[in-house]
Amino acid sequence: MLALRKFVQAVVLLFSDEYLRAPIAEDTARLLAIGEQRGFPGMLLSVDCMHWVWKNYPKAWHGAYTDHMCKPSIVLEAVASFDLWIWHAFFGMLGSLNDINILHRSNIFSRLTDGTAPTVSYKVNGNMYDMGYYIGDGIYPEWATIVKPILAPRGNKSVHFYTMQAAVWKDVECAFGVLQSRFAIIREPARVWDQSTVHNIMTACVIMHNMIIEDEKGSTDVEEVYDYMGEKATVHQDLDQAILQYIEVTEAIRNRALHHQLRDDLVEHLWSLHGAQ
Template sequence: MPRKRSLLRRQLDDSSSDDDDFEILAVVVTVDTFANAKKKHGGSVPAHRVLYRDREGGHKRMFQDYLAVNPTYGPEIFRRRYRMSRELFLRIMKAVEGHDDYFVQKRNAANVLGLSCFQKITAAMRMLSYGVPADATDEYVRIGESTALESLRRFVDAVDELFGEEYLRYPNEADTTRLLAIGEQKGFPGMLGSIDCMHWAWKNCPYEKQGQYKGHVEKPTIILEAVASNDLWIWHAFFGMPGSHNDINVLHRSPLFDNLAEGRAPEVNFSVNGHDYTMGYYLADGIYPTWATLVKSITLPMGNKSQYFARAQEAARKMVERAFGVLQSRFAIVRGPARIWDIQTLSKIMRACVIMHNMIVEDEGFVVDPNERFDYGGENVEPAHGQPTRTLDEYIDAHRRIRDKETHLQLKEDLIEHLWNHHPDLY
């Protein structure tokens, strides 16, 4: 380093003034010093105050409050604060603890017992359920801000890895049969649910990305596209598109129809008004395209039949709006502005909330067989992506049939007649 300085000083003496020489030399020395400086090993910070949080005592109080044989707060209060029954919560907590060693209670080098799995998951659930910042859980859970954030990230990762394949599955044959029966009862044979998009405000969106994520609401948002059925089960969740996109842009990038185009979706055959159809459909609002797999309302209905169909379609497709409302009520973190800085963590949070939403629907509504767990995954549950089972020509032809406008118009006319003739008093 001294030799570099002397060489630089001789070069500067030949071509620069004295004042410029010293300024440039000072900058070079400063940059070189920081570049060669060794990073200190992490550890205790001198003069930093260490808080005694009494973690073990905090766990005992929490256990008595909620998990004891005779808890201070009963099942109703537990359900309100954790958004789910105690049995379901214990099932999730046990699975997460067995999946990730981070949640196993350990002792440190001083033989002091650390945070329990119940404390870490409670901190994560309070942030998800109430939408509070990380340091708001410290006084009761006895957990630091950085540890609470780490617990949140690991918890949503574990929920996605453990339960995502089962509770964010695409409908299998049994599911499709049940969804078609629900659609028939509502006067829409062949209906598999309703589709719409929800915007989640991103408070801490980086400045350089705000133009990309700002849309019609003048603040950064991230879009969730979802398909829900009448029992509020969310069958499809596609999250991460910037808020500057509309529903059509999101649909074109969504994997919603991938299984159908690749020939891996369960077959759907139904007849309406004397016409046969081989693809199910979703109810959608007016912005969506006129595809064979989407049924929209009529903007300006003329005549009693069209008016009745428009009223019936708009009433039936509210199921996805109800699902959004319940999701936001259960997990306030997706209702308020997101404070996380990175999109990857936000995506995991949204997926975990949707998964736990479906688990609560199953636990409280028995919408599926509670004994059916899809433990081995492959037989009943097909992934959203994979090796195509069709040739390229067959794949292109399937996409054409999915987006066929004539089929869309014919299906709408048949549904208008079907509702008027068979369900005149349903809506």
């Protein structure tokens, strides 16, 4: 156990900056280009949460950590790309919290609110947008930065969007599955007592997962070119411009009307691409 604690501490200390980094401008451009190729202009990543059962939890915390499956657990919120790279890992929330509660506590949009995220602009169905979005499941709120599925879709367009959105959202689910298959320590219930070690174990596994993803890619010297790259999405980063006010950006992120407009535009865009088929 002492060796395990020291190992995960070292992995987190030495490699967090490189393998848990947020997407820079070049990464964002590549993610946007791939999202556009898949039929979702402006899409960055997919988001979801995973519960890790905690076997040897302090009994006094039973109520706080008991999840919807009546088991004590700790939650990992993550966003992943098509290649299963995990770009954001927010771990340590109580198992009794759901995805919405964790979203309000996480720092997933912190770079957007403080003005340090690369600025994104893209066009869908004739309308311009200035914030990228994540693909989420039905539990997430109706925010401008999250595209949810249409519940009980009616008509060919809505059904087609529902199918395409679910296929893209599976990126993060696949990342969770690969993460657990690679590391048995997080596939089985956690057996350590202290929270710091549990946190370091999960973080170290995410870091090593990204290391493996990078290694399997091979050399990155080859220039990647995608169809329609830059046709609808552009990225630029100007750190000298005035930082947007926190409240204004937060309100823009949580804009329900913009959420519905974006989703409707994506429905029409996807139908224009594949409706004839």
